[in-house]
Amino acid sequence: MLTRDDRTVPDARELLPQVVKAGVTRIGFKDVGIPLSELRTLVAEMRGHGVETYMEVVSLDTSSELKSAEAALELGVDWLLGGVRPEAVLKVIVGSGLRYCPFPGRVVGHPSVLEGPPGNIVASARDIAAMEGVHGLDLLAWRFAGDAPALVEAVCRAVDKPVIVAGSIDRAERIAAVARAGAHAFTIGTAALDAVFPARSKKLEHQIEFIHACLENAGRPDPRSSQVPA
16 A cells, blocks of 8 residues: 555655556555546556556545545546445445445544454454445454454455455554454555565665565465466
């Protein structure tokens, strides 16, 4: 994710070639941080690099969430992640072919936090995953004040659609936990851009190299040669 603190970074276009060169083929951004006109250029450049595009919604009200869904259609992204109003968003994107993964559970604030008992989150995940037009879930596991790995595992067991784990994946142990729990994918933005991983340098390419190595050590295929988004 070309994001920091749940916002697209101003230098996203400058970072894009570095991320592509490091072997990442699935790249995302938030719907806030830079203007729509710049996002339009960013998506066009992503497509020029042949990457799969993901936009994650940051919204605090229904109106802004629906505008974000409309923006995703206008931008022509492949995946729309996040948001907490799937019934309303599905009416906007119906028939578009846009793949949609909303947040399960009660998500509040910005940066977003996942609240509620695990059982309620799992029940929400099951209900949302059953909706026609929902392709998967965007789970804020490490924005939850509880046992994040257990929550990921419980949600993955409860649904038969892909689970993408988003937010605060900032250490090797969390990458391994996501892989063990059976998640389909995860997102990393701030941690890689701020060079928090103990890679061979703070260069973004080496941070990404370290993340790929963590996946390999966890027994997951390297995303540079896999069809599983990571």
